[in-house]
Amino acid sequence: MAKVLVTGASGKAGRYIVDALAARGHSIRGTYRAQPGTADIEWRQADLTHTDDLRALMADCDAVLHFAGELSKRALMDAINVDVTQRLATAAQDYGVRYFGHASSIVVYGSPQSRFVDEQTPRLDPHASIVRQYHAEPYMRDYARTKALGEIAIERIASTMTVDIYRPAVVVEDDQLLQSRHWSIARKICASYRRTQFMPATDTAAAIVHLLERGLAGLPETRAIVEHFNLADAEAQTFRDVMRKAYRATGNKQFSVPISIPAIADLGGNFARYRGTALRYPLGMLRISAEKLLATGFVPPTGAERAVEEAISLMLAGGGQKETRLR
Secondary structure: OOEEEEEOOOOHHHHHHHHHHHHOOOEEEEEEOOOOOOOOOEEEEOOOOOOOOHHHHOOOOOEEEEOOOOOOOHHHHHHHHHHHHHHHHHHHHHHOOOEEEEEOOHHHHOOOOOOEEOOOOOOOOOOOOOOOOOOOOHHHHHHHHHHHHHHHHHHHHOOOOEEEEEEEOEEEOHHHOOHHHHOOHHHHHHHOOOEOOEEEHHHHHHHHHHHHHHHHOOOOOOOOOEEEEEEOOOOOOEHHHHHHHHHHHHOOHHHOOOOOOOHHHHHHHHHHHHOOOOOOOOHHHOEEOOHHHHHOOOOOOOOHHHHHHHHHHHHHOOOOOOOOOOO
16 A cells, blocks of 8 residues: 555545545545644645645655645636646655656646547647637636646656646536536526536546556556546536436426527637637537546446436435535
């Protein structure tokens, strides 16, 4: 079993990683900025933007899983998503860490010109105009730019470590699966045709631990030093499918979808709004391939479709749905 440093271990994504590692018998050291998590692991307080001795955090560690990141505060994105990532990867390389896993995001593809997305799909260019490459809100464009820069920084550093860069789609906790019932009528009409791109948080964590163990085992011998993996679920349904399934099961009118506009209308709206010179597809229209991940032998423990069905069953049993958001 390995000793693993997990940055951002007290966050919502980090705690799933910690649980998955512990279930496999790995020893875990987790960093936190303000409050440690509740897991029984070795906790280290660290503000990674100001910590000079990153190697001390990695003492005796075989692997580093880097999950500390910034999404909501645009002023901190470059410092955390780029500078900290570069410094941490450099320290891991210098210290002799065997495996480095980095949580990037599916947003590094921006709004691609093809609906099919695999790891060969071009990454957006963080040095060019992002608004022309990614049709999204300003803070999301900054997030995508800094995540792309973080990937580039790691690729330039890694020479002896085994490195996996994870590109998760929409990672959700169980209580997020049915939140579309709270959408406005207008949003249901305009966006329910889109694919959810759901990847259950437990499945995401299981995939990452699977890749870590594969990387530490040196499998396969012909693998590249740096690999990129989409973490997505081929079973991801449309929001309309999810709501109709829930409506049939529960009779709850919140799941009712009166009509939905065709995708071409949504595309036309984006084209007019962003005034691009080429047709680009939003996240909800993409078909994100996870074939590379599945080819490593990974089998999702749950799957998006089953997770939705279990959420509906929980609602029928009176379990309710809390309102949370996973970053």
